[in-house]
Amino acid sequence: MEPIRLIEVKKEIFSDNNNCAQNIRANLKQKNVSLVNLMASPGSGKTSLILQTINRLKREVNIAVVEADIESLVDSEKVAGAGVKAIQINTGGACHLDAVVVQKALDNINLEEYDLVFVENIGNLVCPAEFDIGERFKVMILSVPEGDDKILKYPLMFSVCDVLIINKIDYLPDEGFDPARLRERALRLNPNIQIFEISCRTGADVDVWCNWLRDHIK
Known part of the structure; x- marks a missing residue:
C-alpha cells in the first residue's frame, strides 16, 4: 500500500494570506496610511461607528472605507452619502475577508x-x-444586547484585538450585561486591549474613541 500523503491546506492558506498581509502593511506604512479592521457580530453597530467617526474626523483626516457584505450595497451607500469614498466587497457567502481580497479593494483606492x-x-x-x-489596528464591537458572556464563547476575537468598543450603552442597565465584568474578563485575556463604552445612537462618548484614533493614526 502506498504511503498516505498529508496536504495541510489550512497551513498553506494561512501562509499565503500572511505574506500578502505583510506586503499590505509595509505598503501602507510607507504611505503613512492606517488600516483599521473593524469586526463584530451583525447588527452590533459597525457601520454606525464608521459614520460617527467620519462625522467627527473627516475635516482633518482623509478617510476611505472598504465595506464587506454577503450581498447588497446598503452600507456603502450610507458611507458614500457621508461624503467618503467607499469600495464594496460582496463575498457571496464567504464568512470573512482575507488579505488577497482586501488588496484587490485597496488597488481601487489612491492611497496617496x-x-x-x-x-x-x-x-x-x-x-x-x-x-x-x-x-x-484590529477593532471589535460588542453591543449591550449581545450579552457580556460573548467573551467566554469567542475568546480568540477578544484576545487578538487592539480595541474593544462596547456599543449601545444607552440600553443599560441590562441584567444580561455587566460592563465591569466584561472589562475584567477582557483585560485578563488581553491586558493591552483598549476599551471604550459608547452609544452610536446618542453619540455618548464617541468623541473619546475618536480622540484615541486621531492620536494613534498621527
Missing part, C-alpha cells in the same frame, strides 16, 4: 490621498479573528 482606511469585515466573531488583512 488618504490617512485612514476602515475595513468593515463580515459580521462574524469567529473567522475574521483568524485572518490578518494587513491592518494596523
Whole structure:
C-alpha cells in the first residue's frame, strides 16, 4: 500500500494570506496610511461607528472605507452619502475577508490621498479573528444586547484585538450585561486591549474613541 500523503491546506492558506498581509502593511506604512479592521457580530453597530467617526474626523483626516457584505450595497451607500469614498466587497457567502481580497479593494483606492482606511469585515466573531488583512489596528464591537458572556464563547476575537468598543450603552442597565465584568474578563485575556463604552445612537462618548484614533493614526 502506498504511503498516505498529508496536504495541510489550512497551513498553506494561512501562509499565503500572511505574506500578502505583510506586503499590505509595509505598503501602507510607507504611505503613512492606517488600516483599521473593524469586526463584530451583525447588527452590533459597525457601520454606525464608521459614520460617527467620519462625522467627527473627516475635516482633518482623509478617510476611505472598504465595506464587506454577503450581498447588497446598503452600507456603502450610507458611507458614500457621508461624503467618503467607499469600495464594496460582496463575498457571496464567504464568512470573512482575507488579505488577497482586501488588496484587490485597496488597488481601487489612491492611497496617496488618504490617512485612514476602515475595513468593515463580515459580521462574524469567529473567522475574521483568524485572518490578518494587513491592518494596523484590529477593532471589535460588542453591543449591550449581545450579552457580556460573548467573551467566554469567542475568546480568540477578544484576545487578538487592539480595541474593544462596547456599543449601545444607552440600553443599560441590562441584567444580561455587566460592563465591569466584561472589562475584567477582557483585560485578563488581553491586558493591552483598549476599551471604550459608547452609544452610536446618542453619540455618548464617541468623541473619546475618536480622540484615541486621531492620536494613534498621527
